[in-house]
Amino acid sequence: MLSFIYRRLLYMVPTVFLVSIVTFAIIQLPPGDYLDTLAAELNDSGGLDAGTMQSLRDQYGLGQPMYVQYFKWMKGILLHGNFGISFEKNLPVNDLIWDRLGWTFGISLMTLAFIWMTALPIGIYSAVRKYSVGDYIATFFGFIGLAIPNFLLALVMMYVAFKYFGQSVGGLVSPEYLDQPWDLEKIGNLMSRIWMPIVVVGTSGAAALIRIMRANLLDELYRPYVVTARAKGMSEFKLLMKYPVRVALNPFISTIGWILPTLVSGEIIVAVVMNLPTTGPLLLRALLVQDMYLAGSLIFIVSILTVLGTLLSDVLLAWIDPRIRYQ
Amino acid sequence: MTTLSSNTPIQDDTEVPNVLSPWALMWRKFKRHKIAFLSLWLVGLIYLMALIGPFLAPGDAADTNRRAIFQPPQGIHFFAEDAEGNSRFQLHAKQMKMQIDRSTMRRTYVADETDIIPLGFFVRGSEYEVLGTFKADVHLFGPKDPDDRVYFFGADRLGRDMMSRIIIGTKVSMSIGLVGVAVSLVVGVALGGISGFYGGWVDNLIQRLIEFLRSIPTIPLWMGLAAAIPLGWPPLRTYFVVTLIVSMIGWTSLAREVRGKFLAMRDEDFIIAARLDGLTDWEVIRKHMVPNFSSHIIASLTLAVPLMILAETSLSFLGIGLQPPIISWGTLLKEAQNIRSIVEAPWLLIGPGAMIVAAVLTLNFLGDGLRDAADPNAH
Numbered sequence: 165m166l167s168f169i170y171r172r173l174l175y176m177v178p179t180v181f182l183v184s185i186v187t188f189a190i191i192q193l194p195p196g197d198y199l200d201t202l203a204a205e206l207n208d209s210g211g212l213d214a215g216t217m218q219s220l221r222d223q224y225g226l227g228q229p230m231y232v233q234y235f236k237w238m239k240g241i242l243l244h245g246n247f248g249i250s251f252e253k254n255l256p257v258n259d260l261i262w263d264r265l266g267w268t269f270g271i272s273l274m275t276l277a278f279i280w281m282t283a284l285p286i287g288i289y290s291a292v293r294k295y296s297v298g299d300y301i302a303t304f305f306g307f308i309g310l311a312i313p314n315f316l317l318a319l320v321m322m323y324v325a326f327k328y329f330g331q332s333v334g335g336l337v338s339p340e341y342l343d344q345p346w347d348l349e350k351i352g353n354l355m356s357r358i359w360m361p362i363v364v365v366g367t368s369g370a371a372a373l374i375r376i377m378r379a380n381l382l383d384e385l386y387r388p389y390v391v392t393a394r395a396k397g398m399s400e401f402k403l404l405m406k407y408p409v410r411v412a413l414n415p416f417i418s419t420i421g422w423i424l425p426t427l428v429s430g431e432i433i434v435a436v437v438m439n440l441p442t443t444g445p446l447l448l449r450a451l452l453v454q455d456m457y458l459a460g461s462l463i464f465i466v467s468i469l470t471v472l473g474t475l476l477s478d479v480l481l482a483w484i485d486p487r488i489r490y491q
Numbered sequence: 492m493t494t495l496s497s498n499t500p501i502q503d504d505t506e507v508p509n510v511l512s513p514w515a516l517m518w519r520k521f522k523r524h525k526i527a528f529l530s531l532w533l534v535g536l537i538y539l540m541a542l543i544g545p546f547l548a549p550g551d552a553a554d555t556n557r558r559a560i561f562q563p564p565q566g567i568h569f570f571a572e573d574a575e576g577n578s579r580f581q582l583h584a585k586q587m588k589m590q591i592d593r594s595t596m597r598r599t600y601v602a603d604e605t606d607i608i609p610l611g612f613f614v615r616g617s618e619y620e621v622l623g624t625f626k627a628d629v630h631l632f633g634p635k636d637p638d639d640r641v642y643f644f645g646a647d648r649l650g651r652d653m654m655s656r657i658i659i660g661t662k663v664s665m666s667i668g669l670v671g672v673a674v675s676l677v678v679g680v681a682l683g684g685i686s687g688f689y690g691g692w693v694d695n696l697i698q699r700l701i702e703f704l705r706s707i708p709t710i711p712l713w714m715g716l717a718a719a720i721p722l723g724w725p726p727l728r729t730y731f732v733v734t735l736i737v738s739m740i741g742w743t744s745l746a747r748e749v750r751g752k753f754l755a756m757r758d759e760d761f762i763i764a765a766r767l768d769g770l771t772d773w774e775v776i777r778k779h780m781v782p783n784f785s786s787h788i789i790a791s792l793t794l795a796v797p798l799m800i801l802a803e804t805s806l807s808f809l810g811i812g813l814q815p816p817i818i819s820w821g822t823l824l825k826e827a828q829n830i831r832s833i834v835e836a837p838w839l840l841i842g843p844g845a846m847i848v849a850a851v852l853t854l855n856f857l858g859d860g861l862r863d864a865a866d867p868n869a870h
Contacts, residue, residue: 179703190712193719303859310794311851313801315808316824316844323833323840372794379862414751429710433805437828447711448809451718463711474702 248457287377309371384408424473520864527860545619548655549633556650645838663819671738671799679745687753717811793858797851
């Protein structure tokens, strides 16, 4: 087992290397660079002369060939933990992103907990009581949850909150708490609002997992080993938890790998709609103005963290199902 | 022997038992699942709507009208008074008059009780092309006078008819799901099968590729790629690139699932037996493995179509997927991006939103029914 984990960690190195290259390639894809965007924006108010443009370009190293820029960027990250600077804000990327990354992953992890707490029991229930009223209700809500794109759900919830409860929408805390230090009252205010993005981001994931859990459990419930265990006189609940649920969990766990990137993605798009202080709005803006080190660092770090999530799911899968080979 | 062979074939009176093929059995089971069966029809209707959109739309989807900016939905009325004051049956809508409050600069619309727009079936209206071959101008339902405009689902900020736009947008939104899934199916099953069946370094290579693609969260990756699509590209090229971007991730989940099934099945007794019987790898896969996990693939595939529809919608909503003048449900929702426009014109959100939910919902019900029907272990 240990050597399996060790080997998987070793495999991560080329993956991370590839991620960094692709990230860099993606942010280089659009024609032109940040200075072109800047020049286009400044053109309305006089504009920049060619000399200033050239000196700025030299200062940021934007005139150099792509691989030189890439190696400079990677050297900074590996040796000094320096992700470069944000052109637009004129600040080190490090100062801008960690707060927002923390919120993004905090919300994503809370959403994961929400999904597991709802999907597992509901999924088991609807498989065991197949075609009962409860199963139909769970299935129906599951389907509705899957069918509504999360930005649409966010818009609808904001509309309802605004129209019928008169609540100011957007942001994680009410406007009056924005500049206050963290105290109990502010945390209470945060809690009264943070459930909204969590539910919005988690609904489709929970619905999908309910479906998967129900389908997998149904595949197992009528196997001979279940009949045997029942014939031995085992209590129904114990039997359920000990055999079919454990087998059905196998594909359930292999989904952690993809659910984390999905949650992060969902969080990003919902954050744009709900105006949350997370990576979403920052990344969208950075991509649109070609603030390349900021956009690149965000995609890079978020990707690394999800690679770790996939690794975790593989290890869990190998641990739970011995049929999966360690080799 | 000789007497037998010279005789005409013996009349076989024994009744041949009516053996149903696995597919016929599936179909029988599927029909018992009422919601799924209904969904099959609804999905068919939605695709029909995608095919004959311009005929169903009451007007021209691109037609702007300065006098109908943010006009709310108009109702259909049944009885109208004619010149003599007698009430008689006449389908019609009431003309809406725009009034602007100068102090707040707000538009309100008031229905004009006297000015009616007669409506009818199979009316002549704007011209469109049928399957790219010949031109036609007959619409299923709409105003009898081609110069009249009606807005059953309201109008957007340029006074374009939302109903026509939603119907026309069906084609792009629904076809992206189909094309994307077709790409995902071929790539996913092939690579997942190879990976799980042969194992070793091939498995390793494919798994690292998948892990790599999946490790980049989709939305930032799509945002990065889609932001690089030049705005000046022709709509058709943008459409195909967006489809490819969307299906680039879709195949990975399918490949992983197929691989998982292959791995778990590889050492099962019946596979070893089949191999000892001298079947080739391809025969083992086709005859013994594929039928065993096809139900799982069907469930995954039907889940994938709506996922692709949602992906396109999300990208277009953020303004980096399909761009106007392409009409899709995503580009329509982009108009309802902030809370202010939703409060002023909720129909911008409700119409396309309801269509997306309906399409995704029916596709999911259909998939669930198919999955239950295809499962040999289901009771």
